[in-house]
Amino acid sequence: MSAIAFPEPDARIVARRDEIIAGLAALVPAECLVTSRDERRAYETDALTAYRRLPLAVVLPRTTEETSRVLAWCHAHGVKVVPRGAGTSLSGGAIPQEDAVVIGVSKMARILDIDYADRVARVQAGVTNLGISNAVMADGFFYAPDPSSQLACTIGGNIGMNSGGAHCLKYGVTTNNLLGVKMVLMDGTIVEIGGDWLDSGGYDLLGLVTGSEGQLGIVTEATVRLLRSAEGARPVLFGFETSEAAAACVADIIGHGVIPVAMEMMDKLAIEICEAFAHAGYPLDAGALLIVEVEGSEDEMETQLKKIVAIAQQHGVKTVKESQSAMEAALIWKGRKSAFGATGRVADYICMDGTVPTSQLCHVLNETYRIVEKYGLRVANVFHAGDGNMHPLIMYNVNDPAEQEKAEKAGEDVLRLCVDVGGCLTGEHGVGVEKRDLMPHQYSAADLAQQMRVRAAFDPGWLLNPAKVFPLAGRAA
Amino acid sequence: MILSPTSESDIAAAVADAREKKTPLAIEGGGTRKALGRPAQSERTLSLAKMNAIVFYEPGEMVFCAQGGVPVESIEAMLAERGQMLPFEPVDHRRLYGSSGAPTIGAVAACNISGPRRISHGAARDSLIGLRLVNGAGEAIKTGGRVMKNVTGLDLVKLSCGAHGTLGVLAEATFKVLPRPEASATLVIRNLDDERAVQALSQALGSPFEVSGAAHLPAGIGGPDARTLLRVENFKPSVEYRIGELRKIVGGDVILYDEETRALWRDIRDCAFFAAPDPRAIWRVSTAPSRGADLVRLVRKSGEAAHFFDWGGGLVWLAVDAGGDARAKDIRAATAACGGHATLVRAPDELRARMEVFQPLPDAVMTLTRGIKASFDPDGILNPGRMYAGV
Numbered sequence: 001m002s003a004i005a006f007p008e009p010d011a012r013i014v015a016r017r018d019e020i021i022a023g024l025a026a027l028v029p030a031e032c033l034v035t036s037r038d039e040r041r042a043y044e045t046d047a048l049t050a051y052r053r054l055p056l057a058v059v060l061p062r063t064t065e066e067t068s069r070v071l072a073w074c075h076a077h078g079v080k081v082v083p084r085g086a087g088t089s090l091s092g093g094a095i096p097q098e099d100a101v102v103i104g105v106s107k108m109a110r111i112l113d114i115d116y117a118d119r120v121a122r123v124q125a126g127v128t129n130l131g132i133s134n135a136v137m138a139d140g141f142f143y144a145p146d147p148s149s150q151l152a153c154t155i156g157g158n159i160g161m162n163s164g165g166a167h168c169l170k171y172g173v174t175t176n177n178l179l180g181v182k183m184v185l186m187d188g189t190i191v192e193i194g195g196d197w198l199d200s201g202g203y204d205l206l207g208l209v210t211g212s213e214g215q216l217g218i219v220t221e222a223t224v225r226l227l228r229s230a231e232g233a234r235p236v237l238f239g240f241e242t243s244e245a246a247a248a249c250v251a252d253i254i255g256h257g258v259i260p261v262a263m264e265m266m267d268k269l270a271i272e273i274c275e276a277f278a279h280a281g282y283p284l285d286a287g288a289l290l291i292v293e294v295e296g297s298e299d300e301m302e303t304q305l306k307k308i309v310a311i312a313q314q315h316g317v318k319t320v321k322e323s324q325s326a327m328e329a330a331l332i333w334k335g336r337k338s339a340f341g342a343t344g345r346v347a348d349y350i351c352m353d354g355t356v357p358t359s360q361l362c363h364v365l366n367e368t369y370r371i372v373e374k375y376g377l378r379v380a381n382v383f384h385a386g387d388g389n390m391h392p393l394i395m396y397n398v399n400d401p402a403e404q405e406k407a408e409k410a411g412e413d414v415l416r417l418c419v420d421v422g423g424c425l426t427g428e429h430g431v432g433v434e435k436r437d438l439m440p441h442q443y444s445a446a447d448l449a450q451q452m453r454v455r456a457a458f459d460p461g462w463l464l465n466p467a468k469v470f471p472l473a474g475r476a477a
Numbered sequence: 478m479i480l481s482p483t484s485e486s487d488i489a490a491a492v493a494d495a496r497e498k499k500t501p502l503a504i505e506g507g508g509t510r511k512a513l514g515r516p517a518q519s520e521r522t523l524s525l526a527k528m529n530a531i532v533f534y535e536p537g538e539m540v541f542c543a544q545g546g547v548p549v550e551s552i553e554a555m556l557a558e559r560g561q562m563l564p565f566e567p568v569d570h571r572r573l574y575g576s577s578g579a580p581t582i583g584a585v586a587a588c589n590i591s592g593p594r595r596i597s598h599g600a601a602r603d604s605l606i607g608l609r610l611v612n613g614a615g616e617a618i619k620t621g622g623r624v625m626k627n628v629t630g631l632d633l634v635k636l637s638c639g640a641h642g643t644l645g646v647l648a649e650a651t652f653k654v655l656p657r658p659e660a661s662a663t664l665v666i667r668n669l670d671d672e673r674a675v676q677a678l679s680q681a682l683g684s685p686f687e688v689s690g691a692a693h694l695p696a697g698i699g700g701p702d703a704r705t706l707l708r709v710e711n712f713k714p715s716v717e718y719r720i721g722e723l724r725k726i727v728g729g730d731v732i733l734y735d736e737e738t739r740a741l742w743r744d745i746r747d748c749a750f751f752a753a754p755d756p757r758a759i760w761r762v763s764t765a766p767s768r769g770a771d772l773v774r775l776v777r778k779s780g781e782a783a784h785f786f787d788w789g790g791g792l793v794w795l796a797v798d799a800g801g802d803a804r805a806k807d808i809r810a811a812t813a814a815c816g817g818h819a820t821l822v823r824a825p826d827e828l829r830a831r832m833e834v835f836q837p838l839p840d841a842v843m844t845l846t847r848g849i850k851a852s853f854d855p856d857g858i859l860n861p862g863r864m865y866a867g868v
Contacts, residue, residue, distance in 0.1 A: 006530075048862060118766050118767050130724065133504050140685070173628075175603075191841045191842055197765050197814065200639060200818065201763075201819075201820070201836025204589070204602060208632055208633075208636045210633070211628045212632075228683050228702075254539060257659075258656075299714070336684045355570060355627060357538050357624060358537070359535065384626070388624055423624050427624070428626055428628055431630065433660055442622075442630075443630065450633065450853065454853075456852070457845060457849050457852050458845065469630065
């Protein structure tokens, strides 16, 4: 038995499937409509693979106008819609439901405009995160948010989840790097919010839409900020005996007024798993590993590193290993960014995403071990230490329902702890279905009701991605 | 009547009472920005002057939480003591309005007030990570938190930031902060016209040298010669190196250090060149940097206007005659042509009462705006009309 409940499919909608498909087929060409059982299977889950729901149909519109027509039709006929980017959500944000139509942005995948004078790119929602950086890399620019799934995940999905990444310690998350969107509301209305300029003339709707998990509208175009790459970047490995020493070092670096571009941490099990996969030269004898990246000219990187190494030495660092070449640097990041995939080769896992005040990192880490052990499971930790965003990967066997339940319970206990020490349920992966029922632990009934009323101002009928984010019981209209 | 609550529950009670009596509230911090926004006619003022406690400050986590009525000056002093700062350099509006009192952190959050460093370090909305607010139903609402990464639920923090108190009374605000840079210097390039100046600013901002201020002051603004200004803030050797590299790219005549550079950027931040008692109306227009100079040219076509640029050319401050519609028609048309949004930052009350002060919104966005307002403040108790009629 699985712990996360999905609403009972609306039998009246399911019974009208043929009529709904005929209605959609009148709006888009056959190549944009997925109806066969086999082809729909490709859309039945996302990166929260323990849960699967076959959608009624999948529509892949080619333009904003097509998206608008499809949404307007669904609105008029009371059909629920689940928006989808690349389906890489770790929180089940893109998992469909049997009585809903999936609208995917994969056919809107063009970069529309790149402007270096204003340092912005205008892209369609289905462009991948890395696709933007790749398009401007040769000219020395990049798009800053860099989720681990950046090879596959789309900018539309990134906006839906307000995605982060390893380098947001310095460069911020999606919401800090987004200037404008073109978006279609549930009733088909097309709105443009922001543009290629800074800030908003009215309410900050852009800030509201970012991270709204596809509940307010479907983004079809985005204008993002481009940043100029630093002269050089160098990741350095610091091996510590214990996680405590590594965490204390992180706090001390920040305390000295040094903000590296990234400060990533791995515990022993994560080091072993990632090293076996990437052969990045991670120190296998270390109890905890920090990847600290500095940027700037050669001299600037040297100066910063000297400071950081001196601080690390005060915390008893055992190994310091600077990348000596671009290839070594890439390997170091490959190990970190493939942590989820590498763990997936060892076992099935669920990845938690709570964020805690950095002073609580050690406490939460130790408690995480204790909690997971209590359930008789194993956990590997890779996380963004600089901003307190934890990623415990709780390993279990997906074919053993009892073990899956234990893993989910352990995850819930860890997230409750994150909230109790002053943190939050999710730093960058989103609430989705996974953490939906924990929301009352972080928010009061009044807090949630206020969020739901705002949601309803966009989608009064609760047709857009309705099974996500807010607990199923007690929904306000 | 002035209400001065001392706690969040006091605020909630005051709002609930106002709602009961259907008496709107004007929400006020230090009262230095009364002239920002449309003038509101409210019998009652809810002052946050007595909500003036620091809730916590954790330098090691680079975060603090303060009640809405804490003066910005107190916060800046508290942060400076630990070598930290507000990243977004909030504007102090006292010089522009000739107002007195102490600007508060709550108003900075409510009005999303950011200065020159916005271009490199984000706006107030980018540093604001948590709020406790009282909505128009008198309910205390928490949104966001105290950690830097948080995507738990809808981001009502950003929605409230810049809503000018029309959605909630901000009881507490939590901001992330940054280390104060060790050194700061400004490269000055003289005698460029607007186009060439903005090009130079764009080149510098497109370089790897992390420019944290990029402004252009045409001849007659703060001095006889046109000055194009590029600021770098960092550790001392980096500042030297980066200013040197920038100079190779864009040229440059003079380098300003220390108090000279700080004073100059304070003037730019606060729009000191058009300070009261200058009687002209002031507009603040945000556009794409490469269209800033075009926008000014369009405005100039139909009448006189003084101007300067911040944010690499993307923020245009305009001073125009306060008569008639204060050039609203021309400036709105130029903004529409170039893209962006324009706010009438300073004009007589009588003028601000009869025209749009903030950027007029397309119908669909206005519908959403009204829906959001109603979801927070169903009876229109909080700063009604401050941003838009009926909002």
